[in-house]
Amino acid sequence: MLSSLLPFVLAQGIAIPVIPPPPSPSIPTEPIAPQSPQELVVPQRVRPLTGKLDNTPVLNSNNPELIFNEGIIISTLPSIGMGSPYAHLNYAFRGRFDVFAHHVVQASPEGRTLYLGILLFNDSRQPAKVNVLQAASSLTSPDALFIELPPQVENPDGQFFSGPGSRVMDRVLRGQRQALYPAELIIPPGQAQMLVNNPLPVNYRPDPTQPPPLKLPRNGFSAYFRLQTDTPIYGASLAMYAPKDAQGNERPPTLAEWQQLLKTANLMTPRDRIPRNSQRRIYSRVAGVSLGSTWIATLTDNDTREQLNIPQSGQAFSYAISTIEGGLMGTNQKQAAKMAVRYPDTAYESHGNYGVHYSLTLPLHNPTSQPQQVSLAIETPLKFNEGRDTLTFLVPPAPNVFFRGTVQFRYNNDQGTAQNRYFHLVQKRGQRGDDLVTLTLKPAEKRTVQVDLLYPPDATPPQLLTVRTR
Structure with missing residues (x-):
């Protein structure tokens, strides 16, 4: 257990005794072939x-999982007046609802930064108050790398995690709300606010003298929110490349720019695999409103x-x-x-x-x-x-x-x-x-x-x- 934890605890600055490795054998040995797994059948x-499951609706943004374009991932807004009516599902959230997002972003050949936005829209004639009960988000890099951990390790303070999904669910399980998310949002009538406006950086800068690599690097993002609204509201999950300022530097998209994308963009492509109920089952990934969070x-x-x-x-x-x-x-x-x-x-x-x-x-x-x-x-x-x-x-x-x-x-x-x-x-x-x-x-x-x-x-x-x- 200690040896498998050693690289991780050292990275975290945790002091532990150093155990020297056993001496190498002096007699050469034959390489050990990988062990083929054997089936163990137990009566159980x-x-x-x-x-x-309860009936709590969840804005479920997971399809396509891999994103490397701008567009609408999911929108529950009404389709009237939208450039791509089929991209909008016309579903209003009332009372308790959750938001879940889990995506992998691929670097663009030009090295542009993609942003993920989650927008909440109040279509009523009165202000909407949205309480943010719990909230957490995480990138794979640098926040939650997929590191090798033992099969089980006691985790009293949430210091052990592997991957953004692991870290986000740990925080929400403990009832936490990350400091970057407010305790509540007040959305005026007929207006919207951003719940998430996060960059999805990928460690890649193109070399103009070389063609882009065949396999571009990627980064992951997971987020989960438990919310409560006193007024029916709609939600959308979107992706947009970072706009540039007058000096040519990237900047975060504004609310107006997200709203313009929502009004004019198509449903994001390429799409994930289409579900199929057959002998070679394809489950596909989720994009819509699922019913049940507990x-x-x-x-x-x-x-x-x-x-x-x-x-x-x-x-x-x-x-x-x-x-x-x-x-x-x-x-x-x-x-x-x-x-x-x-x-x-x-x-x-x-x-x-x-x-x-x-x-x-x-x-x-x-x-x-x-x-x-x-x-x-x-x-x-x-x-x-x-x-x-x-x-x-x-x-x-x-x-x-x-x-x-x-x-x-x-x-x-x-x-x-x-x-x-x-x-x-x-x-x-x-x-x-x-x-x-x-x-x-x-x-x-x-x-x-x-x-x-x-x-x-x-x-x-x-x-x-x-x-x-x-």
Whole structure:
């Protein structure tokens, strides 16, 4: 664990003891061939989650994921008077709503800076007050590089993250609002304001004596906002190259320039892959308004009991998180958020539920006459659809990362002391999860564990929350 953390903690200026590497062997050895993963099949039942998504609408800006042009990514404004009516979905947000954006920007051959703008428009005859409850955004570089972290590391202060999605969801999970975002916006009647007006810089400066490289560098951006409005408003996500001042220097776009782009621009191209429900399924990415930002559930044995009997000794069961069409894990439960409005060539549902807050209460109960040791873990087995009583893992796991994010556990430990612990997890395809929380329950004891996470962008669903008795 320490050796894998060493480069990161040194970069953060954290003092740790230096452990010298073991001496090199004096006898030459044959190169070790990469180990082929072996399938590990374990008996383990997957249960559906109780509860359901709420109806909070989410302005969901994720298609196209890769942007390297100006244009409208998504607009929920009315189409009347717009240059490209088909680019506007005519959906007003009322009360609580969220905004999610996750994109990758590619450098332009000319080295121009692209800006991402999220605009809120008040079409009513009275001022609109928008409360910014939580807010976070992050670039991959320089804010949140994809660095290698251990499969799990305790993360009490949010100092561990890998990628912008991981960092943004950690901040919102902790109820934070970044200082660059105001606590509220007041939007006059018939006017707009920018929620986001952020540059997406890419470290590339063209050499006029050389042709541009075949593969231009990229940078990522993630953002999530929890908002409350007292007046119906519309929203839009846009991209624009930085205008230049009289001296030829780039400057941020003005509100008027964003509004002009919104009125005259087309829907951004090139588009992402078109969704397809067939043997070779294409989920596509989301552009529209998805319905649901929170899944609250109390996990019990049935609807009438207020407890969850732990598994028998040596056994385990799991609950699926973020199930999707074709990956129901035998639960027959599709958790993907429905779309209130969408563009015809984008995802049918919010596959992956990026940004959705899973808030799960487990009232654990030991029904036996002996003390029992029970543990909780997050796992990423191989995806399947139809029902079965086994899970398949890979040993070692595949190299591709399927989950990067923070999970919160709240409970009383065996000494009765309240615990509030955060873990940053990195899980690869087919990875069996290590124990995160271990408790010893006395005979007939009941103890509640609260598990919370915001499903992070760049994750590949589904994952499992596993309860295991030793």
